[in-house]
Every structure is written in structure tokens, then in C-alpha cells.
Amino acid sequence: MKNIVLIGMPACGKSTIGYWLSKKINYPILDADKYLEEKENRVISDIFSNEGEEYFRELETKYLKELSEKNGIIISTGGGAVKKKENIDILKKNGIVVFLNREIADIYKENHEKRPLLKNINNIQKLYDERIDLYRKYADIIVKNNDDMDIIVDRIVTALKGKL
Ligand SMILES: Nc1ncnc2c1ncn2[C@@H]1O[C@H](COP(=O)(O)OP(=O)(O)O)[C@@H](O)[C@H]1O
Ligand SMILES: O=C(O)C1=C[C@@H](OP(=O)(O)O)[C@@H](O)[C@H](O)C1
Ligand SMILES: [Mg+2]
Numbered sequence: 001m002k003n004i005v006l007i008g009m010p011a012c013g014k015s016t017i018g019y020w021l022s023k024k025i026n027y028p029i030l031d032a033d034k035y036l037e038e039k040e041n042r043v044i045s046d047i048f049s050n051e052g053e054e055y056f057r058e059l060e061t062k063y064l065k066e067l068s069e070k071n072g073i074i075i076s077t078g079g080g081a082v083k084k085k086e087n088i089d090i091l092k093k094n095g096i097v098v099f100l101n102r103e104i105a106d107i108y109k110e111n112h113e114k115r116p117l118l119k120n121i122n123n124i125q126k127l128y129d130e131r132i133d134l135y136r137k138y139a140d141i142i143v144k145n146n147d148d149m150d151i152i153v154d155r156i157v158t159a160l161k162g163k164l
Contacts, residue, residue: 001072002164003095004156007135009128010079010118011110012102013145013152018076020153031076036063044078048116057084065090079127080117082134092138096163098156099139103146104128 004027006014015031022029036059037043047056061084067075068090075095081087091097104124112118117127136142141159145152 003068003071003091004074004160004164005091005095005097006074006076006100007082007097007138008079008100008145009102009104009107009124009131009135010115011107011112012079012100013149014076014079014100017100017145017149017152017156018074020149021156022074024153025157027072027074029074029076030067030070032060032064032067032081033076033078035067036060039063043114045114045116053117061087061090068094079131082131082138088138096160097138097140098159099135099142100145100152101135101142102144106146 004021006018008014015033018029018031021027033044040047040059044056047059057080060078060081064075064077064081064087067073071094075091077091081091088097107124108121112121117123140163141156143152143155143159
């Protein structure tokens, strides 16, 4: 059984919608950021402020590798997983990649306290400009997140039919 891999901008809904999708289709959900924090016994913002983003990216790749070895799970990635082609190659070996596409205006409104890269809120547009082509390129399926979450979950289920 293939994995379902959620990619997209920070606060596009990967973790939350991944959780509801897992309830709906009975797949275990593994959130890559939570997995990393549990394995390292630290929070991401602490890793960013002490060792920096580069070190976080190394850990991210290490744990995406571990998660990709599993089957039949939902993996909610961190928004920067697309920065390394290596990550996507790993995730795609055994996974269908779903890009959750949410309007920047909606992303702005969320609480970003735990997102070190969004300490400066203006960074959202910069990250979007850097990454949008990557999200599109790596997606097997693109689902708009512009409605209630149960509707989005149903959209993902429909889009995945016959692909798993
Ligand atoms: N369709 C939606 N309707 C309402 N709130 C949403 C929707 N999609 C995402 N959110 C909210 O946006 C916030 C960020 O979502 P999260 O799942 O943490 O994003 P990500 O994991 O992609 O960074 C959460 O508070 C979540 O409840
Ligand atoms: O966009 C990014 O580079 C990041 C997004 C975060 O995950 P979310 O996309 O779940 O916020 C987390 O992995 C880290 O703070 C870096
Ligand atoms: Mg998340």
C-alpha cells in the first residue's frame, strides 16, 4: 500500500487535514515535524535558533527517509520538504504526493508562533515565490484548500481513487 504525502506552504493545512484524512480512511498519520521533535526530544524552533536551518534540514531528510520506509500511512511534511529534491525522490518511491494549495491570504491569518521562518510575517510571500513551482512540479495531485476541512478531506479521497 502506498503512502499519501501532503506537501504545501506552512499553514496550508497539512497537519490538520492529514489528521482528519487519517480518521476518514483509517490510515495512520505521521506528521514529519512531530516525528522529528519526538525523536530529537526538542522543538523545531529551538533547533532553528541554536543550530540553524541547515541542521534542521539534515534532520528533516533523515526522518523523511525513516517515514518513507513505512507503507500505507499519511505523511504530513513540513512546508520546506520540497527544498531538497532528495526528499521528494525518497517520498515518491512509495508515495502519492498531494499538494494542498491554500490562498496566501488565508495562510496569513493563522497563528505562526511555532514557525521560526514566519517570525517575520512578510516571509510568507517570499517562501511562496521560492516554492510554488516546486509544489506544483512535485505534486501527483493538487487539491485546493478553500472550504471546510471535511469537504477538503472528501476532495482528497476522491482525487486519490484508483491511485493508491
Ligand atoms: N480549510 C480550513 N478551514 C479552517 N482552518 C483551516 C483550514 N485549513 C487549515 N486550517 C487551519 O490552519 C492552521 C494551520 O494548519 P496546519 O495543519 O498546522 O498547517 P501545516 O501543517 O500545513 O503547516 C490550523 O489552525 C488549521 O486548523
Ligand atoms: O516551511 C518551512 O520551511 C517549515 C515549515 C514547518 O512545518 P509546517 O509547514 O507544518 O508549518 C516546519 O517544518 C519548519 O518550521 C520549517
Ligand atoms: Mg504541519
